[in-house]
Amino acid sequence: MGLDMYIYNDDTEKVACWHKHYGIHDAVNTLARHKGLHFESFNCVPVRLEPGDIDFIKASMDDNAKDPETIALLSKCKFIIETGGNLTYDSSW
DSSP states (O other), X not given: OOOEEEEEETTOOEEEEEESOHHHHHHHHHHHHHTTOOOSSOSXXXXXXXXXXXXXXXXXXXXXXXXXXXXXXXXXXXXXXXXXXXXXXXXXX
């Protein structure tokens, strides 16, 4: 139980997933508000990602949250978007 977060493609195939990674979740929450999404609670709110969004997420995270696996997954996501893929972030409490 707890916070589960996913980045998936248009085929709903999971590209990345985390459990209780609040640095990423908080960054995407801020990103969603910047994109004009409205919600009471940032739970089950899909957010379409663009290449610059991945950079924003990385920059927003505290250094201690930037573990090598997370950075590698985010870099993979950016590559997928830059080469024509569509990715969406979603989360569930």
